[in-house]
Amino acid sequence: MNELAVRVHKVSMDFGTGGMAVRDASFDLETGRFLTILGPSGSGKTTLLRMIAGFLRPTSGAITIHGQPVEAVEPHRRAVGMVFQKLALFPHMTAAENVAFPLKMRRFDPRTIPARVERYLDLVRLGGFGGRRIHELSGGQQQRVAIARALVFEPELLLLDEPLAALDRKLREEMQLEFRRIQKELGVTTINVTHDQREALVVSDDIIVMDGGEIQQHAQPVTMYREPANPFVAGFIGVSTFLDGVATAEGMEAEGRAFAGRHIGAIAPGAPVRAAIRAEQILLDPPSGPTLPGTVSDVIFEGERLLYVVSAAGRAFQVYHHDPEGHAPRAIGAPVSLGWAPRDLHIFKSR
Numbered sequence: 001m002n003e004l005a006v007r008v009h010k011v012s013m014d015f016g017t018g019g020m021a022v023r024d025a026s027f028d029l030e031t032g033r034f035l036t037i038l039g040p041s042g043s044g045k046t047t048l049l050r051m052i053a054g055f056l057r058p059t060s061g062a063i064t065i066h067g068q069p070v071e072a073v074e075p076h077r078r079a080v081g082m083v084f085q086k087l088a089l090f091p092h093m094t095a096a097e098n099v100a101f102p103l104k105m106r107r108f109d110p111r112t113i114p115a116r117v118e119r120y121l122d123l124v125r126l127g128g129f130g131g132r133r134i135h136e137l138s139g140g141q142q143q144r145v146a147i148a149r150a151l152v153f154e155p156e157l158l159l160l161d162e163p164l165a166a167l168d169r170k171l172r173e174e175m176q177l178e179f180r181r182i183q184k185e186l187g188v189t190t191i192n193v194t195h196d197q198r199e200a201l202v203v204s205d206d207i208i209v210m211d212g213g214e215i216q217q218h219a220q221p222v223t224m225y226r227e228p229a230n231p232f233v234a235g236f237i238g239v240s241t242f243l244d245g246v247a248t249a250e251g252m253e254a255e256g257r258a259f260a261g262r263h264i265g266a267i268a269p270g271a272p273v274r275a276a277i278r279a280e281q282i283l284l285d286p287p288s289g290p291t292l293p294g295t296v297s298d299v300i301f302e303g304e305r306l307l308y309v310v311s312a313a314g315r316a317f318q319v320y321h322h323d324p325e326g327h328a329p330r331a332i333g334a335p336v337s338l339g340w341a342p343r344d345l346h347i348f349k350s351r
């Protein structure tokens, strides 16, 4: 086990405007790991990050960075680098002057500054761009200047608040891989906030999913995807459709049929349950096993796959079919049956 970098212990934030922005959040982060806080708008992500940065004092609870309480260190002395959604680069300065700024603020030896700036511009693949003014750079290049500026003084912690949200999808996906590369290269402990579930899966060692100010699950990406802790997480990561029914010893009963499945937590037979099934795990007209009868209500071509919308059990099931070329699409209105492997039926106790 690596050294502990960040400890968030029973932290809450009440702005006094009704409802808590963050409620009783606790987690540990080891040195060198990349944690993503994922959640919908208003779920408390930025509030939590601002408390970790020391910009906002929790109503209750404690936050330590390398064993030191956050509030024990003055803001400009904290070894924390930050990149925000609004980049806050200095537009009248060059890229190199922007990157040099935190070094000057921290009174680094002026003779060492140019070489260090050059090294970090190289790291973000902007070698040779140091003399450009900010407005002479593309959006993605500006983003990389902001990253270099956050990293140049070698912070022990890097905090990122949706720094990629404004970019188009292709650039955003490239930058996600860049973040990953740079973070691995430097080994800097990172907390990244996003509402993009793909980004969370791609870049992170660990993911925390938040909803309504509360941590819903804290797990590594594969676990988060394969073993969602509750229906919220199952619905938020990936595309899931829900099926309501009653628990059996082996799974559940729904629409008069018995389905084998995975109980999440202890569930007594007879209890009302809600199951989640992912779009890519639903089989159309499987040759065997219990199935749910339905009707195709829409077929959408998405390039690498088809998305079927199938009405069944009073729900609109989303079903991905890969290999659209090797497949004769079912027509709208056609009857189909839906099946899945028992391990892909995640059964939760209904609330």
Ligand SMILES: Nc1ncnc2c1ncn2[C@@H]1O[C@H](COP(=O)(O)OP(=O)(O)OP(=O)(O)O)[C@@H](O)[C@H]1O
Pocket (backbone or CB within 6 Å): 015, 017, 020, 021, 039, 040, 041, 042, 043, 044, 045, 046, 047, 048, 195
């Ligand atoms: N300064 C503030 N005063 C009062 N309420 C606030 C303040 N900042 C945030 N909130 C409230 O706290 C809740 C969480 O806000 P927060 O900004 O942390 O959400 P978020 O998860 O970052 O959302 P987004 O994805 O939209 O950025 C929201 O209900 C918000 O309205």
Ligand SMILES: [Mg+2]
Pocket (backbone or CB within 6 Å): 045, 046, 047
């Ligand atoms: Mg936010």
